[in-house]
Amino acid sequence: MDASDMGEDLTKVLVDADQIDRRLDQIAAQIDRDYAGRDLLLVGVLKGAVVVMADLSRKLHSPVEIDWMAVSSYGSGTKSSGVVRILKDLDTDVHDRDVLIVEDIIDSGLTLSWLKDNLETRGASSVRIAALLRKPDAVKVEVEVAYVGFDIPNEFVVGYGLDYDERYRHLPFVGTLAPHVYSD
Numbered sequence: 001m002d003a004s005d006m007g008e009d010l011t012k013v014l015v016d017a018d019q020i021d022r023r024l025d026q027i028a029a030q031i032d033r034d035y036a037g038r039d040l041l042l043v044g045v046l047k048g049a050v051v052v053m054a055d056l057s058r059k060l061h062s063p064v065e066i067d068w069m070a071v072s073s074y075g076s077g078t079k080s081s082g083v084v085r086i087l088k089d090l091d092t093d094v095h096d097r098d099v100l101i102v103e104d105i106i107d108s109g110l111t112l113s114w115l116k117d118n119l120e121t122r123g124a125s126s127v128r129i130a131a132l133l134r135k136p137d138a139v140k141v142e143v144e145v146a147y148v149g150f151d152i153p154n155e156f157v158v159g160y161g162l163d164y165d166e167r168y169r170h171l172p173f174v175g176t177l178a179p180h181v182y183s184d
C-alpha cells in the first residue's frame with residue numbers, strides 16, 4: 001500500500017515502512033542493551049501506539065511485560081485540548097518497576113509529560129519514553145525522550161497508528177494529510 005491508494009487524502013509519505021523498520025531495529029537493540037538483566041514493563045498508550053508497540057516489542061530479545069493505558073487529549077480534532085483524561089488505566093502495579101512508555105508521537109508534549117509524572121507518582125523505579133515521532137517545533141512542554149524514531153515537521157500526520165478522526169491508523173507508513181480533508 002502506498003500514498004496513491006489513499007486517493008488525494010495524503011499529500012506525501014513522510015516516513016516509509018522500510019525506514020520505520022530499520023529505525024525500530026536500532027531502537028530495539030539499544031533498549032536490549034540499556035535494560036539487560038532488568039525486568040521491563042512496556043506501557044503502550046492506546047490507541048496510537050498499538051502499531052509501534054506490536055513492531056517494536058517483537059524486535060526485543062529481552063523478556064518484557066506489556067500493558068496499556070488509554071488517555072486522550074485530542075478528541076476528533078487536530079489540536080490538543082491540553083486536558084488529559086484517563087480512559088483506561090493499567091492492570092499492572094508499576095510500584096518499583098522499570099517502565100518504558102511506548103508512544104507513536106510527541107506533538108505538544110502535554111500527553112507524555114502528564115503520563116510520565118503520573119507513573120512516577122505511583123512509585124515506578126524508572127519511567128522513560130520511546131516515541132516513533134517527535135515534532136520539535138510543536139513542543140509546548142519539554143519532555144525527555146530516551147528513544148526517538150524521527151523528528152518531523154510541524155504538520156498533521158497520519159498512518160502507522162496515527163489517526164485523523166479514527167481513520168488512517170492502518171497505513172504502514174507515516175504521511176501528511178491534505179488540508180482539504182480536515183478543513184472541509
Ligand SMILES: O=P(O)(O)OC[C@H]1O[C@H](OP(=O)(O)OP(=O)(O)O)[C@H](O)[C@@H]1O
Pocket residue numbers: 045046047048049071072073074075080103104105106107108109110111112162163
Ligand atoms: O504530545 P501531544 O500533543 O499530547 O500529542 C500526542 C498524543 O496525541 C495522540 O493521541 P490521541 O489523544 O489523539 O489519542 P489516540 O492515540 O487514540 O489517537 C498521540 O497518539 C499521542 O498520544
Ligand SMILES: [Mg+2]
Pocket residue numbers: 048074162163
Ligand atoms: Mg490520535
